[in-house]
Amino acid sequence: xxxxxxxxxxDLRVTFKERSGSFDAVRGVSFSMGRxxxxxxxxxxxxxxxxxxxxxxxVPGNAVVTAKKLAFDGHDILAATPxxxxxxxxxxxxxxxxxxxxxxNPVKTVGYQIAESCKLASRVSSADAKVRVLxxxxxxxxxxxxxxxxxxxxxxxxxxxxxVMMAMMVIGEPDLLIADEPTSALDVTVQLEVLALLDRLIAxxxxxxxxxxxxxxxxxxxxDRIVVMYAGRIVETLPAKDLSxxxxxxTRGLLNCLxxxxxxxxxxxPTLQREAGWRT
Amino acid sequence: MNKGSLLSLDxxxxxxxxxxxxxxxxxxxxxGxxxxxxxxxxxxxxxxxxxxAGLAPIASGNxxxxxxxxxxxxxxxxxxxVQMVFQDxxxxxxxxxxxxxxxxxxxxxxxxxxxxxxxxxxxxxxxxPESFLYRYPHQLSGGQRQRVAIARALLMEPDVLLLDEPTSALDVSVQAEILNLLMDLREERVLTYLLVSHDFxxxxxxxxxxxxxxxxxxxxxxxxxxxxxxxxTSAYARQLLEASRGYHPEALADVG
Numbered sequence: 001x002x003x004x005x006x007x008x009x010x011d012l013r014v015t016f017k018e019r020s021g022s023f024d025a026v027r028g029v030s031f032s033m034g035r036x037x038x039x040x041x042x043x044x045x046x047x048x049x050x051x052x053x054x055x056x057x058x059v060p061g062n063a064v065v066t067a068k069k070l071a072f073d074g075h076d077i078l079a080a081t082p083x084x085x086x087x088x089x090x091x092x093x094x095x096x097x098x099x100x101x102x103x104x105n106p107v108k109t110v111g112y113q114i115a116e117s118c119k120l121a122s123r124v125s126s127a128d129a130k131v132r133v134l135x136x137x138x139x140x141x142x143x144x145x146x147x148x149x150x151x152x153x154x155x156x157x158x159x160x161x162x163x164v165m166m167a168m169m170v171i172g173e174p175d176l177l178i179a180d181e182p183t184s185a186l187d188v189t190v191q192l193e194v195l196a197l198l199d200r201l202i203a204x205x206x207x208x209x210x211x212x213x214x215x216x217x218x219x220x221x222x223x224d225r226i227v228v229m230y231a232g233r234i235v236e237t238l239p240a241k242d243l244s245x246x247x248x249x250x251t252r253g254l255l256n257c258l259x260x261x262x263x264x265x266x267x268x269x270p271t272l273q274r275e276a277g278w279r280t
Numbered sequence: 281m282n283k284g285s286l287l288s289l290d291x292x293x294x295x296x297x298x299x300x301x302x303x304x305x306x307x308x309x310x311x312g313x314x315x316x317x318x319x320x321x322x323x324x325x326x327x328x329x330x331x332x333a334g335l336a337p338i339a340s341g342n343x344x345x346x347x348x349x350x351x352x353x354x355x356x357x358x359x360x361x362v363q364m365v366f367q368d369x370x371x372x373x374x375x376x377x378x379x380x381x382x383x384x385x386x387x388x389x390x391x392x393x394x395x396x397x398x399x400x401x402x403x404x405x406x407x408x409p410e411s412f413l414y415r416y417p418h419q420l421s422g423g424q425r426q427r428v429a430i431a432r433a434l435l436m437e438p439d440v441l442l443l444d445e446p447t448s449a450l451d452v453s454v455q456a457e458i459l460n461l462l463m464d465l466r467e468e469r470v471l472t473y474l475l476v477s478h479d480f481x482x483x484x485x486x487x488x489x490x491x492x493x494x495x496x497x498x499x500x501x502x503x504x505x506x507x508x509x510x511x512x513t514s515a516y517a518r519q520l521l522e523a524s525r526g527y528h529p530e531a532l533a534d535v536g
Contacts, residue, residue, distance in 0.1 A: 043451040044422075158321070187320035188478065188523040195527050214451065221527040257456035259481035265504045268460045269485065272453035 005032040006176055006208045007055065010069035014050045014232075017062055025063070026050050027232035035175075035208040039219035039240065042229035043254075048212050051229070052178045055210075056093055057085045073175060091121045094169030098181035100161035104153040111149030114168050121172030136167045141197055159190035163197065170201050176208045184213070195222055216243070216254050228254075231279045250278050285344075286311040286472050287332070287362075287440055292341035294324070294331050294496075301327040301336070303496040311439070314466065314473040316483040316490035318520070324496035325476045326367075329442050332474070333364050345440075356390060363433035367445035369425035373417040379403070379428055380413035386435055398435060406431045406461060423454035430461065434469075443475045447482065459485060480524040484508060492517045 014026035026047040031038075042048040054065050057077060070077045072093060080088070089095075097103050105113055114136065115129040124132065137145035140163040153161055162182065169177060179198065183191040199222070202209050213219050219226055220243040228236040228251045236248040246252055253272040263269075285308035294302040302324040309315045317325040330336040332343050334354035343350045345361065354362075366372040374382055380399060387395040400410055406427040417425055426446060433441055446462070447455040459482065466473060477483050483490050484507050492499040492514070500514045512518045 043453060189320065189519060192523050192527055216452075217526055254452060257453050259456070259459060259479070259485040261481060261484040261508050263485065265484060265486075265488075265508075266463060267485075268463060269456035271456050271460065 004074060005034050006073055007210075008032040008069055008071045009051075009055070010067060012051065012054060012067040012070060013065070014047065014054055014059055015064045015066075016060075017064065025232055026054070029229070029232075029234055031227055031234065031237065033208060033210070033225075035206055036225060037202065037209045037211060037223040039211045039213060039223035039226045040229060041213055041216050041219050041226055041254075043214060045231070046229040047232040048229050049180050052095075052180055052210055052212050056089060056095060056178065058095075090117055090169075090172045090174070092175050094172065094174040094177045096162075096165050096169055096177065096179040096182045099185050100158065100165045101153060103165060104161060106153055108152075109149065110151055110153065110156070110164050114149070114164065114171060117168045118171045132171060133167075136171045137164075139170070139201070140164075140167045141193070142167075157190075158186050159194060162186060162194050166194075166198065166201065170205065170207075173205060174207065176210070177202065178210045178212070180212045181214070182211075183218075184215070216251070217258065233279070235278060249275065284311075285309055286313075286346055287474065288344045289328065289332070290342040290344065292328065292331060292343065293339040294327050294336050295339040296337070300339075301496050302331065304341070305493075305496070305498055306341075307491055307498070307501070309440075309472060309474060311472055312466075312470050313489065314475060314487045316487035317474070317476045317493060318478065318480065318483055318490055319493035319499075320478060320520075322495070323493040325493050326444050327496075328493075329364070329444050329474060329476050333362065333442055334358070359386075359438075360390060360436050361438050362440040362442065363436055363438040364442040364444065365426075365429050365433050365446045368449055369422055369429050370417070370449075372429050373425055375417055378414055378416060379420075382428075383413070383432055383435060386432065390436060392435075402431045402434050403428075405434065405465075407457075421454075422450050423458060426450060426454075426458055427461070430458075430465075434465065437469070438471070440472045440474065443473055445476055445478070448477070448479070455482075462486065480507065480521060492520065 010030045012026055012029040013024060016023045016025060029051055040048045040051060050059060053059050055072065055077060059065055067078060072088065075088065111133050114133045118124060118129045118132050133149055134145045137148055142148050142163055156164065183194050186194060211219060211223055220240045223240045226238055226240050226243065227234055230250050236246060236251050238246060256270045257272055259269060288308035290306050292302055292305045293300065305328055317328060319325045327336050331338050350358065383399045384395055387398060392398060399413065403410060403413055408424060408427055447458050450458065465471060475486055484504060487504060489501065489503055490507060491501045494516055500512060500517045502512065510521060512521055
């Protein structure tokens with residue numbers, strides 16, 4: 001496993017074709033990762049989510065994806081047929097999105113939806129799937145799995161719904177989990193519980209994780225390695241523990257402009273002076 | 281209640297059907313002060329703000345502005361003195377009106393003279409070029425839209441700004457710019473702020489005092505110095521403060 005990386009991306013570009021011309025949202029992103037926790041950080045519009053979606057073949061219809069190499073565990077994503085991609089999604093690569101309420105089907109019970117992804121991922125009988133659903137709900141720290149399995153999404157709190165999403169993703173036992181702002185819609189205390197859970201699931205199953213977030217501090221506390229993106233490009237890649245020694249002006253600027261209790265009350269926050277040079 | 285306070289709540293209760301969103305909430309804000317309300321979703325912090333603005337049904341208790349109890353729908357005079365900035369700059373601007381038209385409207389309602397001059401002055405003050413007056417909201421970024429929302433609140437030259445999570449929909453770099461703008465404006469115009477946020481960093485930067493809320497109840501009132509020193513007496517406030525420090529697996533053993 002060590003010799004072939006889980007994900008290899010070389011010169012990834014995502015271009016939107018519009019009436020008024022084309023817009024490059026991702027402009028030459030390259031990285032490779034193994035079974036580690038990789039954080040992709042950037043502001044809105046930096047192309048961080050699109051990078052994750054390109055890996056799943058889920059970019060919007062009016063976008064064109066090109067790359068010298070876009071591979072997951074040796075599979076060429078760009079050359080994969082829709083059928084092959086469906087086999088990868090869920091079984092090999094899971095995706096957890098920001099707002100669980102939008103991703104769950106409002107008219108089906110949670111148990112039904114998790115069982116569905118279980119049956120898609122491996123050929124199991126409905127009875128076995130049911131057992132696995134309860135097991136997985138227990139694994140995501142839900143105390144009364146029977147009740148939650150019977151519940152509809154609107155009957156669950158945000159934190160609970162996000163656990164359900166995770167259960168749905170890990171039940172297929174993927175090798176890579178892509179989490180796109182998985183905790184941004186949650187309260188801080190719930191956020192930490194969900195992160196601790198994610199951490200445990202990944203460690204227990206030896207998965208790789210791509211953690212996409214705008215929260216530089218959180219990513220540095222949670223991940224092993226950070227990729228900082230700006231305007232569709234990677235400006236800096238660094239080990240999470242070395243974040244305080246970041247060298248790129250953009251990374252430093254992002255860190256500095258956070259309101260913190262270490263700064264005296266009422267002092268103006270340093271603002272980010274964007275430089276044209278960062279775009280190239 | 282403190283006689284010198286500009287805005288105060290006295291045992292305010294807000295109910296929606298059987299749900300008591302705010303229960304027995306009291307606090308008093310002095311002129312020129314910045315007071316913060318902190319809590320998680322469902323704590324009633326935004327509802328309290330909306331009740332002050334007359335946007336939530338008050339079941340019992342009083343809202344007082346400069347010693348006068350506010351009753352019934354808020355009148356023109358109230359809106360001259362108190363203005364609100366909402367969390368979502370995408371939702372709080374009219375999508376099919378130019379910025380100029382939206383900024384003119386409150387001035388017309390309040391029968392202000394020299395409206396075009398005021399509009400141009402305020403848009404410059406929030407750091408936007410005058411040409412933005414002829415744009416529509418969808419042609420602006422999130423931060424620019426929030427600047428417009430602040431400009432609209434400033435037009436009336438109010439004494440009090442009710443700020444409901446004014447930066448939580450924005451990128452951190454833009455958040456810093458908006459917070460700086462709000463701090464500058466407060467100094468310059470001696471404004472009184474009531475700021476709702478879930479972020480202790482934002483509250484600690486902006487506020488003199490804060491109130492931690494949970495399930496519609498006041499949990500603990502703290503000064504900014506208390507916050508910085510981590511002097512929280514209630515277990516909940518301590519837990520919230522700890523959580524705001526971010527993800528530390530070792531400190532989390534008891535939470536998870």
